[in-house]
Amino acid sequence: MNQFNSVVATRPNADVANKVLKNTYILLSATLAFSAVMALVSMSLAVPPIAYMISVIASMVLGIFVLPRTANSSTGIGVIFLVTGLLGFGLGSILSMYLALPKGPQIIATAMGGTGIIFLGLSAYAMTTKRDFSFMGGFLFAGMMVLVIAMLANIFLEMPALAMAVSGGIILVMSGFILFDTSRIINGGETNYIMATYGLYLSIFNIFISLLQLLGMMSNDD
Amino acid sequence: MEWGKILAFVAGIMMLFFLWPAYKHHQQNGKQAEKGDWNAAIFAIGGVVLFVLLLIMSVR
Numbered sequence: 001m002n003q004f005n006s007v008v009a010t011r012p013n014a015d016v017a018n019k020v021l022k023n024t025y026i027l028l029s030a031t032l033a034f035s036a037v038m039a040l041v042s043m044s045l046a047v048p049p050i051a052y053m054i055s056v057i058a059s060m061v062l063g064i065f066v067l068p069r070t071a072n073s074s075t076g077i078g079v080i081f082l083v084t085g086l087l088g089f090g091l092g093s094i095l096s097m098y099l100a101l102p103k104g105p106q107i108i109a110t111a112m113g114g115t116g117i118i119f120l121g122l123s124a125y126a127m128t129t130k131r132d133f134s135f136m137g138g139f140l141f142a143g144m145m146v147l148v149i150a151m152l153a154n155i156f157l158e159m160p161a162l163a164m165a166v167s168g169g170i171i172l173v174m175s176g177f178i179l180f181d182t183s184r185i186i187n188g189g190e191t192n193y194i195m196a197t198y199g200l201y202l203s204i205f206n207i208f209i210s211l212l213q214l215l216g217m218m219s220n221d222d
Numbered sequence: 223m224e225w226g227k228i229l230a231f232v233a234g235i236m237m238l239f240f241l242w243p244a245y246k247h248h249q250q251n252g253k254q255a256e257k258g259d260w261n262a263a264i265f266a267i268g269g270v271v272l273f274v275l276l277l278i279m280s281v282r
Contacts, residue, residue, distance in 0.1 A: 018256040053229035060233060064240050109279055114277045117246065118270055131262040137248030145241045152234040155227050168274070174272045179263060219281040 013188050021185050023193035027080070028200055034081055035088030035205075042092025044117045049097060055090030059083045067198060076194040083198070087205055098212060101221045111211040119204055122175055126182035133183035136176055164217055167210040174203040174210070 032218040042051065062083045070076040094114075098104045126133060147169045154162045182188040 050226050050229070053226055053233060057229060057233050058237065060236055061242070064236075103281060110277055110281055114273070118273065121269070121273075122266060125266050129262055131259055132253065133259070133263060135253045135259055136263060137252045138245060141241050141245035141248055145238060145245060146236050148234050148241065152231060155231055155234075171274060172267055172270065175267055176263065179266060211274070214274070215277060215281050218278045 005070065016191060017186055017188055019189055020193050020196060022184060022194040024200065026097065027077070027193060027197040028204075031080060031084040031197060031201055032204070035084045035091065038085045038088030039092035039095060042089045043096050043099075045092075046096065047089070047093045049093045051093045052090040055086045058160040059086040059090075062086070063198060063202075068195070069122060071192050071194040080194055080198060080201075084201055091205075091209070094209070094212070098216060100220075103205075107212065107215045107219055111208055111215055115204060115208040118171075118175060118207055119178060119200075122178040123182050126179045127186060131183070132187050133176075134181045134189050140173055140176045140180055141170070143176070147173060157197050164214060167214040170206055170210040171214070174206045177203045 016208065062079060067076065067079050070079050095108060097106055101107065147166055150162060150166050150169075154166065178200065181190070181196060181203065185196050190196045
């Protein structure tokens with residue numbers, strides 16, 4: 001009887017988690033496609049590289065202060081498209097720089113394919129394994145803070161090896177965030193698909209940017 | 223200092239202000255790892271490391 005009750009009790013939670021997961025992936029696909037369109041617009045307008053930092057700061061302000069307050073209403077959908085559109089627009093200026101490199105198109109294609117495989121692989125792993133990766137939260141946020149401090153130091157130090165180490169570190173921490181976020185959705189820790197999409201989008205975006213930087217630096221190394 | 227560097231510095235500082243409360247929240251209220259949890263995470267992250275090395279070799 002107890003076993004029957006537990007099945008009945010857990011059923012609605014599993015349905016909610018499946019619905020959140022489905023909505024998250026639909027919104028994630030739409031925001032990624034929108035970002036790609038905005039990147040193409042930015043490339044066709046030949047915006048300067050400084051647009052990247054401006055769009056990152058603007059999207060961060062929206063993501064920290066506006067998105068959490070609007071995520072429970074339909075306004076949240078507009079805000080997440082604004083955030084991801086801004087990031088896509090900024091990304092366009094970086095892609096234009098890479099396209100001008102000798103192996104630029106190959107680097108961009110490799111980074112894009114690599115990011116896709118990492119995301120799909122880790123998502124499939126988090127969904128199929130019985131493990132709950134939500135224990136990683138403290139470790140991942142601590143790791144991210146260490147990387148941000150190293151990034152800040154490198155603004156003044158300008159050491160290529162440190163830049164490479166930070167890029168590698170970001171790929172690993174963001175990979176951990178994919179496991180963490182997917183696990184939280186599956187286990188009911190995150191029930192808002194707009195916030196879930198924002199978390200996964202940021203992981204994908206950061207992995208792509210860091211892979212681009214890492215592959216760009218390694219392809220120049222003779 | 224260039225504008226790009228100043229903006230990167232501002233973005234970094236903002237990120238730290240955002241990360242600190244999230245870190246504290248997860249340290250205090252986060253789920254504790256069970257036996258085998260870390261091994262499962264390291265296995266996945268190790269796979270990413272090998273894959274990134276493969277990507278680097280493909281562009282050299």
